[in-house]
Amino acid sequence: MGKLTNFKRSLWVFHASGGSCNACDIEIIAALTPRYDVERFGIKLVGSPRHADVLLVTGAIPRDFADKLRRIYEQMPDPKAVVVIGCCGTSGGVFYDSYNIAGPIDEIIPVDVYVPGCPPRPEAIIDGVVKAWLKIEKLEKELEGKKG
Amino acid sequence: MTWIESLTLNSPSGFWNPIVWLAFLIVFALIGYLIYSRGNRSYKPNTDQVKPFLSGNEVEDVEEIRVRAGDIYWGFIEALKGYYNALMRMHTGDVRDYILWYLGLGAVILFVLVGGV
Numbered sequence A: 001m002g003k004l005t006n007f008k009r010s011l012w013v014f015h016a017s018g019g020s021c022n023a024c025d026i027e028i029i030a031a032l033t034p035r036y037d038v039e040r041f042g043i044k045l046v047g048s049p050r051h052a053d054v055l056l057v058t059g060a061i062p063r064d065f066a067d068k069l070r071r072i073y074e075q076m077p078d079p080k081a082v083v084v085i086g087c088c089g090t091s092g093g094v095f096y097d098s099y100n101i102a103g104p105i106d107e108i109i110p111v112d113v114y115v116p117g118c119p120p121r122p123e124a125i126i127d128g129v130v131k132a133w134l135k136i137e138k139l140e141k142e143l144e145g146k147k148g
Numbered sequence B: 001m002t003w004i005e006s007l008t009l010n011s012p013s014g015f016w017n018p019i020v021w022l023a024f025l026i027v028f029a030l031i032g033y034l035i036y037s038r039g040n041r042s043y044k045p046n047t048d049q050v051k052p053f054l055s056g057n058e059v060e061d062v063e064e065i066r067v068r069a070g071d072i073y074w075g076f077i078e079a080l081k082g083y084y085n086a087l088m089r090m091h092t093g094d095v096r097d098y099i100l101w102y103l104g105l106g107a108v109i110l111f112v113l114v115g116g117v
């Protein structure tokens, strides 16, 4: 993938936890701790999807949560990207084909980056977020192109 | 005295001039427009993007979820339901009904106080 070139602002991230076992979520938090400290790059967790550029989703999505996840995605401003963290969200993981699962996340909302692992290491999560950053940068350029 | 000065209203605490007010309005409208024009153009009105975030839950109609002042008494009204139901039926909002109640109760009180003598 290419280099970050023209991203003019910090990347704000919203984390939606579906039916995760919480380990993936703990690894996301680990990325914020002093050891990894993603905030020094301006990557920050926010409390509302309406302020977010990237949506991180963990866990296989239970049926009751599917419409909520769709709504969270809809509420994010454009341009936006979705990163799935962990095997549960990527394929269903240990819950694959379970009766109460609405399916892997890409059957509910469009996904841009998959970070496999059970759970993935913080380095992998950071790498995933940077890939989403590149994607947003591309979308941003397209939007600007449309404007001009 | 210029015509602008003739429009000025002086008072002990300051002055009021509609032209100055209009000038300020134009300046602030311009600043407002500048801020607005720098906004996100890709935002889509009339979609979920403009709705409040309620943990992904559907936002109900405000009428459904608002808390009225009367709701403070909810427990009270619920506990004394029988009494309140009867009272609310009587409370029609029609002043003629109230006068009728007034006259009727007045007659009863009068009868109790002097009727038996």
Ligand code: SF4
Binding pocket: A019, A020, A021, A022, A023, A024, A058, A059, A060, A085, A086, A087, A088, A089, A093, A094, A117, A118, A119, A120
């Ligand atoms: S992928 Fe593994 S660690 Fe992550 S939520 Fe699923 S079971 Fe837990």
